[in-house]
Amino acid sequence: MKKxxxxxxxxxxxxxxxxxxxxxxxxAAGAGVLCVSAVNxxxxxxxxxxxxxxxxxxxxxxxxxxxxxxxxxxxxEGHIADYLWPRPRDFTAATFKLRTTASGEVPxxxxxxxxxxxxxxxxxxxxxxxxxxxxxRWQVIHYIKTFAQGDxxxxxxxxxLGKKIGASKEIINEGKILYALMKCWQCHGKExxxxxxxxxxxxxEWGFIIxxxxxxxxxxxxxxxxxxxxxxxxxxxxxxxxxxxxxxxxIFLNREGYQNLTPFEPVYTEEELQEIKTYIETLPxxxxxxxxSEEKKAELSNRRRWALAHYIRSLITVEGPNxxxxxxxxxxxxxxxxxxxxxxxxKAKPLIVPLTGQVITKPRWQIPTVQTIFVRALHNDQxxxxxxxxxxxxxxxxxxxxxxxxxxxxxxxxxETEDTYPLLSRRExxxxxxxxxxxxxxxxxxxxxxxxxxxFWGEKGNPVNLWHWKSxxxxxxxxxxxxxxxxxxxxxxxxxxxxxxxxxxxxxGIWRKGQWRVILKRSLTTEEKEIQFEKGAFxxxxxxxxxxxxxxxxxxxxxxxxxxLLLPKAKSLRVYFNTLLGVILAVGFESWLxxxxxxxKN
Amino acid sequence: xxxxxxxxxxxxxxAVNSLVMGCGGKEEPSTQGAESEGKKETTTSEATSPxxxxxAATINGKVLFEGTxxxxxxxxxxxxxxxxxxYPEGPRTENVLVNENGTLRNVFVYVKxxxxxxxxxxxxxxxxxxxxxxxxxxxxIGIQAGQPLKIRNSDPVAHNxxxxxxxxxxxxxxxxxxxxxxxxxxxxPEIMVPVxxxxxxxxxxxxxxxxxxxxxxxxxxxxxxxxxxxxxxYVIEAWHEEYGSQTQTIQVGEGETxxxxxxxxxxx
Numbered sequence: 001m002k003k004x005x006x007x008x009x010x011x012x013x014x015x016x017x018x019x020x021x022x023x024x025x026x027x028a029a030g031a032g033v034l035c036v037s038a039v040n041x042x043x044x045x046x047x048x049x050x051x052x053x054x055x056x057x058x059x060x061x062x063x064x065x066x067x068x069x070x071x072x073x074x075x076x077e078g079h080i081a082d083y084l085w086p087r088p089r090d091f092t093a094a095t096f097k098l099r100t101t102a103s104g105e106v107p108x109x110x111x112x113x114x115x116x117x118x119x120x121x122x123x124x125x126x127x128x129x130x131x132x133x134x135x136x137r138w139q140v141i142h143y144i145k146t147f148a149q150g151d152x153x154x155x156x157x158x159x160x161l162g163k164k165i166g167a168s169k170e171i172i173n174e175g176k177i178l179y180a181l182m183k184c185w186q187c188h189g190k191e192x193x194x195x196x197x198x199x200x201x202x203x204x205e206w207g208f209i210i211x212x213x214x215x216x217x218x219x220x221x222x223x224x225x226x227x228x229x230x231x232x233x234x235x236x237x238x239x240x241x242x243x244x245x246x247x248x249x250x251i252f253l254n255r256e257g258y259q260n261l262t263p264f265e266p267v268y269t270e271e272e273l274q275e276i277k278t279y280i281e282t283l284p285x286x287x288x289x290x291x292x293s294e295e296k297k298a299e300l301s302n303r304r305r306w307a308l309a310h311y312i313r314s315l316i317t318v319e320g321p322n323x324x325x326x327x328x329x330x331x332x333x334x335x336x337x338x339x340x341x342x343x344x345x346x347k348a349k350p351l352i353v354p355l356t357g358q359v360i361t362k363p364r365w366q367i368p369t370v371q372t373i374f375v376r377a378l379h380n381d382q383x384x385x386x387x388x389x390x391x392x393x394x395x396x397x398x399x400x401x402x403x404x405x406x407x408x409x410x411x412x413x414x415x416e417t418e419d420t421y422p423l424l425s426r427r428e429x430x431x432x433x434x435x436x437x438x439x440x441x442x443x444x445x446x447x448x449x450x451x452x453x454x455x456f457w458g459e460k461g462n463p464v465n466l467w468h469w470k471s472x473x474x475x476x477x478x479x480x481x482x483x484x485x486x487x488x489x490x491x492x493x494x495x496x497x498x499x500x501x502x503x504x505x506x507x508x509g510i511w512r513k514g515q516w517r518v519i520l521k522r523s524l525t526t527e528e529k530e531i532q533f534e535k536g537a538f539x540x541x542x543x544x545x546x547x548x549x550x551x552x553x554x555x556x557x558x559x560x561x562x563x564x565l566l567l568p569k570a571k572s573l574r575v576y577f578n579t580l581l582g583v584i585l586a587v588g589f590e591s592w593l594x595x596x597x598x599x600x601k602n
Numbered sequence: 603x604x605x606x607x608x609x610x611x612x613x614x615x616x617a618v619n620s621l622v623m624g625c626g627g628k629e630e631p632s633t634q635g636a637e638s639e640g641k642k643e644t645t646t647s648e649a650t651s652p653x654x655x656x657x658a659a660t661i662n663g664k665v666l667f668e669g670t671x672x673x674x675x676x677x678x679x680x681x682x683x684x685x686x687x688x689y690p691e692g693p694r695t696e697n698v699l700v701n702e703n704g705t706l707r708n709v710f711v712y713v714k715x716x717x718x719x720x721x722x723x724x725x726x727x728x729x730x731x732x733x734x735x736x737x738x739x740x741x742x743i744g745i746q747a748g749q750p751l752k753i754r755n756s757d758p759v760a761h762n763x764x765x766x767x768x769x770x771x772x773x774x775x776x777x778x779x780x781x782x783x784x785x786x787x788x789x790x791p792e793i794m795v796p797v798x799x800x801x802x803x804x805x806x807x808x809x810x811x812x813x814x815x816x817x818x819x820x821x822x823x824x825x826x827x828x829x830x831x832x833x834x835x836y837v838i839e840a841w842h843e844e845y846g847s848q849t850q851t852i853q854v855g856e857g858e859t860x861x862x863x864x865x866x867x868x869x870x
Contacts, residue, residue, distance in 0.1 A: 095772070104773035183760035183778040186801050197681045201803040205766060237774045242800030244762040244776035248784055257779035260758035262684045286781070 047109060048138045058143025061136050066144075069124065074147030076206075083359055084124045085366035087208060094148035095205060097238040098223045103245035105156035112141045115223075122220030159236045160247045162302030164228065167310045175311025177279045178304055180268060181258065182249055184234075187212035187242065190267050192315040195393030195514035197266075200549075205240045209367065212243070214391050215312055217372060219320025231309035250301040250308075255283045320352065321372070325563045327351040327541065329377035329384060336378055336385040338508055340517035345387050348376035353543055355558035360456055361491055368558030369393070369547035373438075379567055384533050385521040388543070392436055395511035396548030399435035399472040403484075404494040404554050434548030436471040436511075438518055441488075441542040442531040452540050455561045457488035457495060464488050464542075465530050466495055467505045469518050471548070474509050483507045483520055485530075491555075502528045524567075536569035650723055651815075653832050659854035662827040663862040665820045665840055667706040672698050672868060677804045684758050685736035685802075695804065696741050697844045698868075705824020706866050708742045709842045710794070710810050712817035713828060714849060716836035722814045728752040728785060731797070731807060733761050733777070738797065738807035742843070744817035745809055747791050754783045760801055765809065767795040774800075793841060808843060833858070840864040 048054055062070075069084065071077040074091035081088050089096070098115045099107040107115075116137050119127030128137060145152050165171065179185065187202065189195035192215030204210045218225030223233050237245035258280045264273060284292070292300070330348045337344045353373050357365040373390040441464050443453050451462070458464035466486040474482040483505040486495035504526060509518035524533040531539060540562040546552040674694040679686040686693065699707035728750035732739045734757060745751055747770075755761050760778035769790035777784065788795060788811040799805040810817060818826035828838070833856045841847040845866040854860050 103775055104771040181778065182776070183801075186760050198801040198803075202800055205772075239772070239774065242762065242764065242774070244764070244774045244800075246776050246778075249776045249778050249782065252777075252779050252782045254779065254781075257781050258758075260684060260780065263682065263759045 047113075048135055050142045054139045055142045055146060057136075058139035058141070061132065061140045062143050065128070065132070066140065070144075074144060083364075083366065085208075085357065086123050086204075086210065087206070088125070090206065091144045091147040093205070093240070094151035095240040097241060097243075098233075099156075099236050099239065100159055100161060100232060101156040101236065102159045103237040103247075104239065105159075106152055108156065108158075109138075109141055112144070113137055116141065118224065120222050121224070122222065159232070159245075160298070160301070161232060161235055162298065162305070164231075165303060165306040167227070167313075171307045172310050172314050174279075174304075175307035175309070175314075177276055178250075178253075178308045179311055180264065180272070180276055181253060181279070182246055182308065183263075184308075185267055188215055189393065189514055191513050192216050192312070193391045193393065193514035195391075199393055202242045204242075210241055211369075215315045216317055216391070217320070218313075218316035220371075225313070225316055227306075227309050227313045230312045231305055234308065235305055246305070246308075247301060250304040251297045252289070253283050253304070254286050254289050255280060256286050258283070321354050322352070324351055326538070327375050327377050327563065327565045329379045329565065329567045331567075332378050332380055334380065336380055336383055336521060338385070338506075338519055338521070340387055340389070340510065340519060344378065345376055348378050348387075350374040350376045350389075351563060353560045353563055355543065355545060355560045358456070358555050358557050358559055361555055363555055365552070365556040365558075367550070368545070368552065368556075369550045370545035370558050373543055373545065373560075375543070377565060377567075379524065379533070381524075383521055383523050384567070385519055386440060387517065387519050388438060388440070389515060389517045390438075390545060391514055392511070392516050392547050393514050394547070394549040395471070395516075396434060396436045397471045397475045398433060399470070399548070400433045401553075403468070403470075403497075434551065434553050435546070436516060436548050437546040438469045438516075439466040439486075439544040440469075440520060441466050441544065443540055444487075444530050446531065446534065446537050446539055452562055454490065455542055456559060457491045459490040463490075465498075466544075467507075467520050467522075468495075469507055469509060469520060471509070471511075471516075481506045482509060494554075502530075504528070533565075533567055535567045538564040538566055541565045651830070652720055652722065653830055655830060657833055657856040658830040659833050659857060660827065660829050660859040661831060661836065661838060661852060661854060661862060662825065662859065663864070664824050665706045665709040665711070665826065665842075666824070666863055666865045667700045667704055668865055668867045670868075671700040674698065679736060679802075679804070682736050682759050682802065688735035693735075693737075693804075696737070696806075701822055701824050703824060705820065706842065706845075707820055707822065707824060708740075709820040709824075709826070709840050709864070709866070710742050710744060710808070710817065711820065711826040711828070711838060711840045711864070712744060712793075712810065712812060713814065713831070714837045714839040716834055717814055717816070717832075720814070720832070722746070724748040725815070726750070730754060731763075731809070732756055733763075733799075733805075736761075736799075736802050736805060738805060740807070740819060742794075742808045742819050743810070744819065745788065745811055746815060747789055747811050747813050748787055750785045750787055751809065752783055752785050753777070755780060761799045761805070762801055763797065764800055765795050765797040767792055767811070770795070770811065793839075794843075810841070838862065840866075842866055844868075 067078055068080055069078040069088040070091060071081065071088070076088040076090035078088060094106050096107045096111070098120075099105065099111045101107055101111070117127070117129040119125050132140070185196050186198050187196045189199065194212045194214040196212065199212050202210050202212060213221065221229065222238070223229045233243070234246045237243055261273060261276070264276065268276065328349065332344055332347065351374070353375055355368065355371050355373060357368040359366065369392055370390045373388055376387045378385050441457070443458070443462070443464055447453075453459055453462040453464050457466070466488055467483055468486055469483045471482075473479045473484070481503070485498045485503050485505055487498055488495035505520055505522045507518065507520040509516060526532070533539065541564065542560050542562050544557050544559045546557045674697065677693040677695060679689070679693050696708070701707055724746055729743055729745045729752065731743060731751055731753045733753075733755045736757060736759065753763050755777035758780045760776065762774060762776045763784070764774040766772055767788055769792045770788040773786060775784055788809065790811065791813045792811045794808040794810050797807040797809055816828045816831060818828055820826050831854060833854055835851065835853045837849050837851050839847050839849045845868065848864050848866070850862050850864070852860060852862055
C-alpha cells in the first residue's frame with residue numbers, strides 16, 4: 001500500500017494539479033472519493049477537427065492524465081485500477097454509461113466531452129473541466145476513440161429525448177405509480193435505497209458486481225442528479241451495466257399488461273395496490289394503443305418519463321457531504337431519546353460522513369456496502385447520544401465465530417490472504433452468517449494540536465476506543481447492551497475488548513426498509529481512561545461499518561477519516577474560537593506537511 | 603446491402619419460404635413456447651435466394667448423448683411466484699437436456715464453411731424470442747444478421763433483455779409490461795450471442811447470428827435438418843453450451859439427402 005500511496009502522491013504532484021489530489025489520495029487516506037462536481041453548461045459546438053495532429057496531442061494528454069487509471073492500451077487496466085471501484089472504463093469496448101444516444105449506441109463526442117468535463121461523481125473519475133482546456137478535452141476524446149477504431153464509423157442514433165415537462169405534485173404522484181408499474185423497485189427497491197429483490201446478483205459487462213444506485217443519494221449519481229440527467233439515464237440505459245432503457249416500456253403501458261398483479265404483492269401494501277389499480281384503469285387498452293399515432297405515443301412516453309424523473313428527483317432527500325467535518329451536538333432537557341423516531345432528533349443537524357473501503361491492509365476491500373453515514377448527536381447535562389443512520393439493503397443479525405477473524409492473535413495479522421477483488425456475487429457470501437456492525441472511534445483523550453491517533457484504529461502509544469455495535473447483540477434479548485467497547489492500538493493487531501466493569505456504552509438499533517438506525521449513549525464523563533466529553537472541545541471521532549451479507553468481517557469493512565464532535569459551550573464564545581483556531585492550525589499544519597512532501601518530490 | 607446488387611445475377615429465383623422452413627425448429631421444436639409462434643413468424647416471405655431448388659440437397663441427422671445424464675441445478679425462483687408456479691417439480695437449469703431417446707437437445711447445427719461467397723437475402727420476417735415462466739423460449743435460436751428478432755415478455759413480471767454480442771451492437775432494454783414486444787437486430791454474424799436478464803440471473807439464451815439460413819436446433823427428438831443446400835462440400839458444426847462444438851465435413855451431390863450424426867460425451 002505504501003508503494004501505491006507514494007505512486008499516487010507522486011502522480012498527483014507530477015500533474016501539479018492539486019484538485020486531482022482529493023481523488024487520488026482518497027483510498028489511502030480513507031478520505032472518501034468525493035469530489036462532487038457541479039454540472040457545467042458547455043459549449044458543445046466548440047469541437048475541434050479529428051486530425052492526426054489533434055489525435056497526437058490527445059495521446060500526450062492521455063499519457064499524462066488518464067493512463068494510470070485507464071491504462072496504456074485503454075483497457076481500463078492502469079496501475080491503480082485494482083484499487084478503484086467502480087473500475088476505470090475499458091475504452092476498447094466503446095461501451096459508455098453516460099450518453100444521449102440510444103441503447104447500445106456509442107456516445108456522441110459531446111457526451112464524452114460532458115463526462116470528461118464534469119467527472120463521474122461517486123467514482124475516482126476526476127473532473128477535468130478545470131484541469132484541461134476545452135481544446136485539450138476534445139483532443140483527448142479523439143485519442144480515446146482510437147482504442148475502438150471502427151466502432152465509431154457509423155454515427156450513433158440519438159436517443160428519444162423529448163421536451164421537458166415541469167414538476168407538479170400531480171406529476172410526481174404519477175411518477176410514483178410509474179416507478180411501481182415500470183418495476184424500477186425490482187432493482188432499486190421500493191424506497192429507492194438500492195435494496196430491490198434483484199439488487200444482489202447484478203454484474204456489469206466486465207463481470208464485476210455493480211449494485212443498483214441508491215436513489216436517495218443524489219450526489220453519487222454518475223451522470224448528475226438534475227431532473228434532466230435522471231430523465232436521460234433511464235431513457236438511454238447505462239450501457240455496460242444492468243440499468244436498462246425504458247423508452248419503449250413507457251410507450252407500451254396498457255391495461256391488459258397489468259391483469260396479474262401478483263408480482264407487486266410482496267412489495268406494495270393493499271392500499272398502494274388500490275392506487276395502482278386505479279391508475280391502470282386510466283391506461284389505454286392494447287387495441288386503443290394500437291390505434292395511436294406515432295406522435296401520440298411519443299408524447300405519452302415523454303410525459304411518463306418526465307413524471308418518473310420528477311419522482312426520482314423527489315427521492316433525493318438529503319444533501320451530499322459538503323465538506324463539513326463537525327458534528328454539532330445539541331443540548332436537550334431531560335432524558336436522551338433512545339428511539340430514532342423521537343422528534344427530538346430533528347433538533348440535531350446530521351453530519352454526512354463518507355466511508356471508503358479498507359485498502360490499507362490485506363485483505364483489501366473495494367466494495368463496501370456502507371459508503372455514507374448520517375450522524376447526529378444530542379446531549380443533556382449527564383449523557384451524550386449519537387444517532388447513526390445508513391443504508392443497508394439487508395438486515396443480517398446472525399454471526400458465526402468471534403468478533404474479528406482471529407481474536408487473540410494479537411501480533412499476527414493475516415497478511416497472506418489475497419486481496420479480494422469483487423468478482424463474486426454478494427449472494428455467494430451466505431447471508432446470515434455475518435453480522436452488520438458499526439464502530440464509533442474516539443481517541444482515549446482529547447489530543448493536543450495535530451497529535452491525533454492514526455485514523456485506522458490508532459497506533460502504539462496513541463490508542464483509540466471503539467464503541468462496537470453488533471446487530472446480533474441487538475436482537476439478543478439476554479444482552480443489556482448491543483455495544484461492546486474495545487481498545488485498539490493500531491490496525492496490525494485486532495482490537496481487544498475492554499474488561500466488563502468498564503463497559504459503559506448503551507444503545508439500540510432498528511432496521512427498517514433498507515436502513516439501519518442505531519443509537520449509542522454514554523455518560524459525558526467517566527472514571528475510565530477514555531475520552532471525556534468536554535464542552536467546547538473539538539473531539540476527533542471516526543466510523544467503521546460492516547455489512548454481513550456483503551461478506552464483510554474483520555478488515556473487509558468501510559471506514560471514515562477523522563471528523564470532529566463539538567458540544568458547544570453555551571456562553572463563552574472565546575473558548576470556542578480558541579479551539580476552532582486550534583483545529584484550523586492543525587489542518588493548516590497537515591497541509592503544510594503535504595506541501596513539503598510535494599516540494600521534496602519536485 | 604451488397605446483396606441487392608447481386609440479386610439480378612441470380613438465375614433461379616425462389617421464394618425463401620421453403621428454405622427457411624427447412625431450417626427452423628419445424629416438427630419438433632426445442633421448446634413448447636416457440637412452437638406455434640416459430641412457424642407463424644417464418645412463413646411469409648418475398649425475399650429471394652441464390653439457390654437452385656431443383657438441385658438442392660439436404661443434410662440431416664441426430665445429435666446423440668453418451669454417458670450419465672448430469673442432474674441440472676435447481677433454480678431458486680421463490681422471488682417470482684408467478685414464474686415458479688409454472689414448474690410443479692421445481693425449476694432447474696437447462697444447460698444439458700437429454701431426451702428420452704438418448705439424444706441431446708438445444709444443439710445448434712449449422713453450416714460453418716462451404717458456402718463460399720454466396721450471399722443470401724436477409725429475411726424480413728422476425729424470429730421470436732419469448733420470455734415465459736422466467737425462461738427464454740427457445741433457449742437456443744438461429745437468426746440471420748439483420749433479420750428482425752422479436753422479443754416478447756409473456757410474463758406478468760418485469761424482464762430486461764441484455765444480450766452481450768461481441769461483433770454487433772449490444773442493447774439493454776426493459777420490458778416491465780406483460781405482452782410487450784420489442785424488435786431488435788444483430789448486424790454481424792456471431793456464434794453465440796449470450797442473452798441474459800439482469801433481474802433474473804438464472805435466465806439465459808443463446809442467439810446464433812449467421813450470414814446464411816442453414817441452421818437447425820435440436821429439439822425433443824434430437825434431430826436436425828439443413829435443407830435447400832446447393833450441392834457441395836460443407837463443414838457442419840454442432841454447438842452445445844456445455845460440451846462445446848464438433849465439426850464434420852460432408853459432401854452432398856445434386857438433390858441428395860445425407861445423414862450425419864454427432865455424439866457428445868461429458869468429459870470424465
